[in-house]
Amino acid sequence: MRQLGVTDIKTPPMVFGGNVFGWTADRETSFALLDRFAGAGGTLVDTADVYSNWVPGHQGGESETVIGAWMRETGKRIGIATKVGFAPDRGGHLDPAHIAAACDASLQRLGVETIDLYYAHQDDEKVPQADVLAAFQKLIDAGKVRHVAASNFSAARLKSALDLAAREGLPHYRALQPEYNLVNRHRFEGELQDLCVQHNLGVLPYFSLAAGFLTGKYRSKADLGKSVRGGRMDELLEGKGGQVLAAMDTVAAETGATLSQVALAWLAAQPGVTAPIASATSIAQLDELIAGWDLELTRDQLDRLTAAGA
Secondary structure, eight states, rough: OOOOTSSSSOOOEHHHGGBBTTBBBHHHHHHHHHHHHHHHOEEEEOOOTTTTSSSSTTTSOHHHHHHHHHHHHHHOOEEEEEEEEEOOTTTTTHHHHHHHHHHHHHHHHHTTTOEEEEEEEEEOTTTTTHHHHHHHHHHHHTSEEEEEEEOOOOOOOOEEEEEHHHHHHHHOOOEEEEETTTOOOOOOOOHHHHHHHHHHEEEBSTTTTTGGGGGGOOGGGGGGGGGGGGGGHHHHHHHHHHHHHHHHHHHHHHHHHHHHHHHHHHHTTTTTOOOOOESSHHHHHHHHHHHHHTOOOOHHHHHHHHHHHO
16 A cells, blocks of 8 residues: 555555546446455545546536445445546636535535545636635635645646645645656656655556557557547557557566556656556456556666656
8 A cells, every 4th residue: 555645545556547437437337346446455536527528418527426326325435536627618717616616516426525635637827826725725624625636737836836835824735646657758757756756745647558558459550440549549659659568568578467567567666656547447457457556567677668768
């Protein structure tokens, strides 16, 4: 078990990505996945109030609703990380009134009194950071939220929020959720990663498997038609994706692990990272990910993987 920064939240080296619930995983499958994850020792599920509003006929909140139904009907409880403020048509939406209303709506869908980790889903430069943090403080004071976190923040904006919190006695972001994986490293490595290590923020990366690329599913242009995500893989194949997969193949052969397990183990070993977020739509996929929780790569293996994507 790993501790999330300075919080009391502990998790194995994987957080379950709940974006699939009520979308590519129907209710019955979602319940089975949550049962298996919790039964294996999983402690934290990541969701958001907008999941899955990109699906025709969906409005957002579908994932939270499924998780809430599972907890209510099974009597089981799992740690909840959810988010507010992803409104790309408006460049974000973190005004205090919206934060308050969105939190209440999430609590109702989830059927819980308290959210364990509540994210600002993306930065909103239209709203003063002091107002955003003050709104989060009200939620903490009301017992509706335990810890707050940031997602998709730049290093400069995250630093200014942390400095403001220290200066004004406002809530500190305790975790960061960035896009980070073996083939997409530039958004996190460097200043942002150093900032998280310096302030002991727990890092929970999303797109840990690069939307499936790091499973080895896409090896050539002929593979791009295997799924609706295939069109996004062309850029990775044209770049360093091929040499990263080759390095992963070698490490997988040395360890007997799958490529997915190798990708997550590399992430879990990076400075500042608490646990990667990964999703699954079948018990077989989830069992593969769970079986990799104990995988520890050697320093030489980690270095070779890092060099392949440098």
